[in-house]
Amino acid sequence: MTPLATPPVAPPQENLRNNATLVEQFWKLQPPTFESGLDPLVAEDWIATIERIFNLIDCPDPRKVTCATYMLQHGARHWWDSTARSRPQGHGWTWDQFKELFLKKYYPSNIRNQKEAEFLMLKQGSLTLIEYERKFDELSRFAPALVDTEQKRARRFEQGLRDDLRQAVVTFELGTYHEVLAKAQLANFRESSNSNSKLSQSGPLEKRKWEDKGKGKQDYSKKNKEGGPTSGYYQLNPVCGKCQKRHTGLCLMGTGACYSCGEMGHFSKFCPKGQVKKQQQQPYQQKPGNPSKGQARVYALTGQEED
Known part of the structure; x- marks a missing residue:
C-alpha cells in the first residue's frame, strides 16, 4: 500500500507574500476604524461592514481577527490588548470568538432588548x-x-x-x-x-384680506402726515419738561414775558402784536352802509335796466 503523500508546505516568503496581498486588498476597500463609544449601533454597524469586506476579498478565518483588530483605536484598542494577553500563548482567536467578545463588550443584550x-x-x-x-x-x-x-x-x-x-x-x-x-x-x-x-383655492381670499390690511396702513400713514402723533411737529417738539406743553424755542414760563411776542410788560391776552395778527387772520367783514361786490353788481345791472 502506497503511503499518502504529504501536502507541500509553502515557504515562509510565499506566506508573507500572500499576507501582503491580503492586507493590500483589505486596505483598498477602506475599512472603518472603531473606538469605544456609547452608541451600541455603531459597534454592530462596524462588525457588519468588516464582514462585508471579508466576503469580498475571500479572507480566511485565521486572518480575519488580525485585520479587524488592526482597525481598533484608543479605548477599544486597549480593551483588545488586555483581552488578548489573557489567552495562553499558541492559542489563536477565531472570528466568531472575537465577534462574541466584541459584541458582549460594546453591544450588550439589554440594549438589544430595548x-x-x-x-x-x-x-x-x-x-x-x-x-x-x-x-x-x-x-x-x-x-x-x-x-x-x-x-x-x-x-x-x-x-x-x-x-x-x-x-x-x-x-x-x-x-x-x-x-x-x-x-x-x-x-x-x-x-x-x-x-x-x-x-x-383659498389664495385669492387671503390676498384680499392682506390688501385690506394694507389699505388701512396707508390711511394711517396719510393721517400721520397731516398732523398725527407721529408727524414732524410732534417729533421735533417733544413735551416741555417745564410747562408740560409742546412749543418751539425757549420756554417763557415764569419769566414775565408775553407768550405771543416775547416782550416784557404785558400778557399774551393783551398783546398788541397778537391783536393785529388776529385781525389779519379774520375773514373780510362788510362795513355798514357799504354794499358788497355782489350787491353792487346787481344794483348796477338794475340801474342799466331802468335807464
Whole structure:
C-alpha cells in the first residue's frame, strides 16, 4: 500500500507574500476604524461592514481577527490588548470568538432588548412617511423573527402607519413590504396634492384680506402726515419738561414775558402784536352802509335796466 503523500508546505516568503496581498486588498476597500463609544449601533454597524469586506476579498478565518483588530483605536484598542494577553500563548482567536467578545463588550443584550421593544411600539405618528420607513428599517433588525418573511414584514409596516394611510393600504391585502410601501407613498402623495389644491383655492381670499390690511396702513400713514402723533411737529417738539406743553424755542414760563411776542410788560391776552395778527387772520367783514361786490353788481345791472 502506497503511503499518502504529504501536502507541500509553502515557504515562509510565499506566506508573507500572500499576507501582503491580503492586507493590500483589505486596505483598498477602506475599512472603518472603531473606538469605544456609547452608541451600541455603531459597534454592530462596524462588525457588519468588516464582514462585508471579508466576503469580498475571500479572507480566511485565521486572518480575519488580525485585520479587524488592526482597525481598533484608543479605548477599544486597549480593551483588545488586555483581552488578548489573557489567552495562553499558541492559542489563536477565531472570528466568531472575537465577534462574541466584541459584541458582549460594546453591544450588550439589554440594549438589544430595548431596541426590540422600541420596534414593537413603533408608530408613524407625527413622522413623515420617509422618516417612518427609515426608522422601521433601522429597528427591524433587532426583531428578526417578526420580519423574517415578506408577508410578516408587510403586515408589521402596515400596523404602524398613520390611520388614513393604513386604511388606504390594508384593503388591497398586498403580499410584500415593497408593495405596501409603494401604495402608502401613492396615498400620501394624493393627500398632499389635495391639501395643496385647497390652499390654492383659498389664495385669492387671503390676498384680499392682506390688501385690506394694507389699505388701512396707508390711511394711517396719510393721517400721520397731516398732523398725527407721529408727524414732524410732534417729533421735533417733544413735551416741555417745564410747562408740560409742546412749543418751539425757549420756554417763557415764569419769566414775565408775553407768550405771543416775547416782550416784557404785558400778557399774551393783551398783546398788541397778537391783536393785529388776529385781525389779519379774520375773514373780510362788510362795513355798514357799504354794499358788497355782489350787491353792487346787481344794483348796477338794475340801474342799466331802468335807464
